Every structure is written in structure tokens, then in C-alpha cells.
Amino acid sequence: MDVDRTTGGDVSPRLSVVLADDHLVVRAGMRLLLAQDPAFEIVAESATLPETFAAVERHHPSVLVLDLTLARQSSLRSIPDLLAASPRTRILVLTMQEDPAFAREALRAGATGYLLKEAAAEELLGAARQVGEGDTYVQPSLGARLAVTGPDLPGTGTDGALTAREVEVLSLLAQGHTNQEIARQAHVSVRTVETHRARIREKLGAETKADLVSAARERGLLA
Template identity: 40%
Template sequence: MTDRRIRVLLVDDHSIVRNGVRRMLETAGEIDVTGEAETTQEAMRLVQEQDFDVAVVDISLPDKSGLDLLRMIRNDKPRLAVLMLSMHSIEAYALRAIKMGAAGYLTKDISAGTLVDAVRKAAQGGKHVTPELAERLVNAIGTGGGGAPHEMLSDRELEVLKLLASGERIVRIAELLHLSPSTVTTYRSRILEKTGMDSNAKLARYALENGLLT
């Protein structure tokens, strides 16, 4: 270990979550939260203006998804380690995040010690992978990348699936994602085809059973 301090960017649209994460990180003497953002746009502005060692990013953000932000950071600042933080279970997004280059995937019920260890490891260039996630990664590699149907969806298709499963109508989904209703309808058709389902009700049941809804 060096004496250099670890600079962390927190990205979450809920101030109470950011406050809680900051307090957990402050239990470690060498970690400083030097930036906070509520949206991907704010986060990318900070990434371009400041130097960070680790970004702790929520999966669900108001303007784009945390996975979109992960991709943007990997393209713009590939040396900046990104830890994904989510209320979703391992089943929902972890494999997707790790395959996209995340340094780890953490759920919001973790302990302060686990969070601090993950940030330290990420800052040193390592990855925080739980035994459960490691097993799923091995299984995914062993099956040629196959897995649950939702793992075959694009990031946008996964967002649309979640909203459909939550009972949102096409027009409302279009408003939330800044898309046209016809584009959302196209996404819905692709989702049904890829998952082998034929109704929103079945999508809702599938999403519930696979931990895609919070």
C-alpha cells in the first residue's frame, strides 16, 4: 500500500444514498469522496474536469442508465475504475456490468467493510467479485456466453423490459426514455422475440422471478 489517498466519485440521484455511502467510505482513513453527481451528464462533466481513482455508480440514474455511464467512462477514461452499486440482485445486471469492464458489482445492503475493501481493490487495479458472481461468470464462459434470456438483451431493451414489467404504457415509456412510441414498440417486439414470450404479463412475471424489479 502507498500513502496516496484514493479519490472517489459518487454517482447516485438519491442524496440519502450518497450520504450513506460517503459515511461508509469515511471509515477508511485513506479514501476521500472528492466528487458527487446525480446524473450521467453531471458525472461525465466531473470525470473530464477532475481526476478520480474510483467511481461508485448506481445502476438506475434519471437521464441514462449506470451501464451507459460505465460505457462512457470506459471510453473516455479507461483507467478510472468503476464499481456498480445497485438495489438489484446479482441476477439482474452483474454479469453485464463485469463484461463491460466494471471493477465490481455491489448491492446496497453491503457492509461498510465490504464497500471499503472493494474501493481499495478497484483503486489498485483489481476487481471485487463475490463467489456467487465468480461462479456465474465461469458458467457464462462455459456456455459460450449464454444464460438467462434477459442477458441477451441490449441495455436499452433491458430498460424497456423493466418498465413494461412495471406496468408502464408505451407512451409513458417513450417519455421516460426520450424515444418515440414507435421505437418503444419495436423494442417491445424484440424483447418478446428474444425472451420467447408473448405478453406483458409474462414479461412481468419473468422480471419478478429474475430480480429485475425493485
């Protein structure tokens, strides 16, 4: 359930945080830890993907602390849509998955940080602050193993900047589908499709429909 924890009266700028984890005890621990630091303000908690989307769309938090599994559903593929719903939100994945492949996919999908639940309390605070301020944070033990895949991560070239969902939207746009048709096929809102479309245009420098079709052909998305 989306638990609204917005507070008022603080004149100091703070990093608003949504905690998304399906274990109440884990959320309670994170809440207690972050609440002790005046840099953070916990605005909501969630235990499922629908609740997380609702919390993000309502609060547009600075940071979303996200577990990779919520109520037996993988949240990995939802990262692009969460970012589309709140483009300014930074996602810090907090998980037990120590396989670097998960970290690589989370970063490619648009997450800004990846931290294991075994991390020390101070590391969580530091990671949340770093991510909230716009920097990338990766668990040090995973950093070395991810270094060799740097060229494939977001922000390392124009082609690599497209997320999996943006590639899907680009393909459907190039095939002539309307925003409404794409929304139905992708099971997202028309507004989310419009956000993806705007991001695709910006990343590819595509101003016209012909530019989008050309970009899709270059990526093998059209016959």
C-alpha cells in the same frame, strides 16, 4: 449536481472517489463510510449521468462508485464512455440489481466491480479498495453464478475484450466514417471516439485501416 469535495495538504497517496447515486441519503451514507478510511478521498458527488461525466472528466478519479440507474436513466450503456473519458478510472457498480445478468453486462461493459447495496459496510470498503488497486471484485453471492460465463468476460481473449461501444465504433470506422461523423452518430465527443479507436487498435493489434476492415468482416459487421 457535481459537488466538488477536493481537499489538499495530504502527502499520503489516496484513492480518489466519485460517488454517483441519485439518492442523497445513499450518497451521504457512502460518504460517511468512506471518509472514515484514510485510504479514500471523496472528490465529487453526482446524481445524473451528465453530472457524472462532468465529475469524471474533471477529476479522473481512481474509483467511480456507480448506481445502475441515475435519475431514471440506465448508466449501464454509459460505462464504456465513462472509461473512455477517464481510462485510468475503475468503476465499482453499487446497485440493488441482484440478477447476475446485470453483473455480467456491467463487467462486459468495463466495470471492475459489482456490489449490492445490501452489502455490509466493511464489504464496500474492501471492494472499493480492491477495485481502486486494479483488481476485480464481484459480490460473493453472485460470483458462483457468473463463473460459468467467465470466457465471455473482459480480459479472456482478444475478441471478448471489445466493449459494445468499441464494436459500434469499429463498424463505423470500417464503413469509412470519419471520427467527426462517428461522434455525431454516437452522440459523444470526437476525443471519445479517438480514445475508442486507440483502444480498438491496441486490443486487435490493428495498425492500418485494412486491418480494421478485416477485423470488422471477421465479426460480421460488414457485408
